[in-house]
Amino acid sequence: MSMQIATSLDEVLAALAAGARPIAGGTDLVVGHRQGKAPLPESLVAIDRVPELAEIADGDPLRIGATVTHARLMTDQVVVDRLTAIADAAALVGSPSTRNVGTLGGNVMNGSPAMDTGAPLVVLGAEAELASADGIRTVGLDDLWTGPGRTSATAGELCTALVIPARPASSGSAYVRLEYRRAMEIAVVGAAASVTLDGDAVASVRVALTAVAPTIIEIDGLEGLTGRAIDDDLLAAVAEAASEQASPISDLRASDRYRRHTIGVMARRAVDAAARRAAGESISVPVNRALGIGAAA
Amino acid sequence: MSELVNLEVNGTTYPVQIALDRNLSGVLRDEVGLTGTKEGCDDCECGACMVLLDGQPINSCSYLAAQAQGRSITTVEGLAEGDELHPLQRNILATGGVQCGFCTPGMLMSAQALLDRNPDPTDEEIRIGLSGNLCRCTGYARILAAVQATAVELNSTSSS
Numbered sequence: 472m473s474m475q476i477a478t479s480l481d482e483v484l485a486a487l488a489a490g491a492r493p494i495a496g497g498t499d500l501v502v503g504h505r506q507g508k509a510p511l512p513e514s515l516v517a518i519d520r521v522p523e524l525a526e527i528a529d530g531d532p533l534r535i536g537a538t539v540t541h542a543r544l545m546t547d548q549v550v551v552d553r554l555t556a557i558a559d560a561a562a563l564v565g566s567p568s569t570r571n572v573g574t575l576g577g578n579v580m581n582g583s584p585a586m587d588t589g590a591p592l593v594v595l596g597a598e599a600e601l602a603s604a605d606g607i608r609t610v611g612l613d614d615l616w617t618g619p620g621r622t623s624a625t626a627g628e629l630c631t632a633l634v635i636p637a638r639p640a641s642s643g644s645a646y647v648r649l650e651y652r653r654a655m656e657i658a659v660v661g662a663a664a665s666v667t668l669d670g671d672a673v674a675s676v677r678v679a680l681t682a683v684a685p686t687i688i689e690i691d692g693l694e695g696l697t698g699r700a701i702d703d704d705l706l707a708a709v710a711e712a713a714s715e716q717a718s719p720i721s722d723l724r725a726s727d728r729y730r731r732h733t734i735g736v737m738a739r740r741a742v743d744a745a746a747r748r749a750a751g752e753s754i755s756v757p758v759n760r761a762l763g764i765g766a767a768a
Numbered sequence: 769m770s771e772l773v774n775l776e777v778n779g780t781t782y783p784v785q786i787a788l789d790r791n792l793s794g795v796l797r798d799e800v801g802l803t804g805t806k807e808g809c810d811d812c813e814c815g816a817c818m819v820l821l822d823g824q825p826i827n828s829c830s831y832l833a834a835q836a837q838g839r840s841i842t843t844v845e846g847l848a849e850g851d852e853l854h855p856l857q858r859n860i861l862a863t864g865g866v867q868c869g870f871c872t873p874g875m876l877m878s879a880q881a882l883l884d885r886n887p888d889p890t891d892e893e894i895r896i897g898l899s900g901n902l903c904r905c906t907g908y909a910r911i912l913a914a915v916q917a918t919a920v921e922l923n924s925t926s927s928s
Contacts, residue, residue: 476837497830497835502811515832517835519835520838568824568827571821655813
């Protein structure tokens with residue numbers, strides 16, 4: 472086995488072109504290796520010391536480098552203020568030690584349908600920037616995730632950043648997750664919402680769901696809610712659409728019926744919290760704590 | 769196939785000849801010879817293997833030793849000054865926060881990282897700071913008390 476510690480993107484892309492695989496925090500790769508799920512690649516290139524991959528750039532679009540850690544996402548002022556659902560999600564990942572080394576790009580490219588940052592990225596309209604020795608392309612997340620643990624990126628491509636359009640005024644977002652405990656937990660189900668308001672009425676609403684389908688999915692058909700007030704009828708319509716469009720599995724953590732019901736509850740709570748943030752209310756990160764989800768301390 | 773890797777642990781550089789797929793906790797214990805760091809779940813869940821990498825807690829069971837080259841590693845052996853216990857160590861003994869002791873090194877490293885970045889944490893912040901560390905002797909309340917006592921002690925020392 473070989474390990475190269477890269478300090479520039481060019482070095483990383485050359486290594487990938489020569490057959491190496493990238494490692495950042497190793498929280499999926501090394502854990503999978505230790506569990507015997509998948510052997511480590513023969514050739515690794517460490518990408519966690521490449522400065523250009525670790526930048527958060529404000530602007531239109533906003534750009535979050537792939538190796539920005541969850542610990543930074545949950546405290547960075549740009550993310551907390553304007554991409555709040557991502558901060559909500561990052562704050563729920565693993566434990567402090569996981570969040571110190573785990574990265575946004577790693578979460579996205581691991582392709583788990585239970586990834587916490589995925590649904591927030593979808594509702595914020597993020598695209599993944601993929602670079603290789605041949606050039607750079609951006610790809611929508613619905614085209615990136617092709618199944619559990621699978622992406623459309625080629626072996627020579629590295630996710631270098633997530634690119635997000637600047638947020639309109641009167642916008643808010645939130646990510647809510649059903650969890651049985653407050654740390655070292657994987658989403659039972661989760662929902663992210665982004666809401667833009669025009670006065671008291673909905674100008675746009677997007678909702679995406681975690682751990683209820685082979686990939687993160689966005690709820691279809693919410694355009695009909697435009698112009699309506701955020702009230703119980705609207706939240707009930709969101710919950711119903713989420714439960715209908717989910718196709719959850721049963722496993723040791725929850726049955727499919729339980730997931731189908733609770734995804735509706737999470738979706739309505741996410742829209743409610745996103746709308747309250749859009750209206751200027753301050754709800755601290757992660758919104759799960761304000762809602763009292765997870766076992767009491 | 770093995771390679772020479774230099775690891776800086778508690779301020780000392782240790783050259784070790786290791787296979788590059790080895791985890792940091794195993795190398796610390798078996799090659800460097802510092803067995804304070806424990807291996808519990810080997811699955812990034814229990815926190816017994818917690819060490820600091822450039823001051824931040826990481827699960828060393830799930831971190832490749834080769835990737836720690838050029839960074840500064842702190843283990844529980846790096847807390848005490850000679851025979852003088854670190855205040856966290858003294859307080860966790862005083863509060864009875866040590867029972868079987870297996871989780872203790874990891875707890876101390878998480879607590880140390882927390883107090884380094886937040887010298888006056890709330891109870892909730894301490895719980896979050898220690899949320900990656902499991903204790904199976906149900907000693908959490910006394911561990912929390914040890915961190916609280918250390919924070920009070922450090923703050924009174926720094927303000928006097």
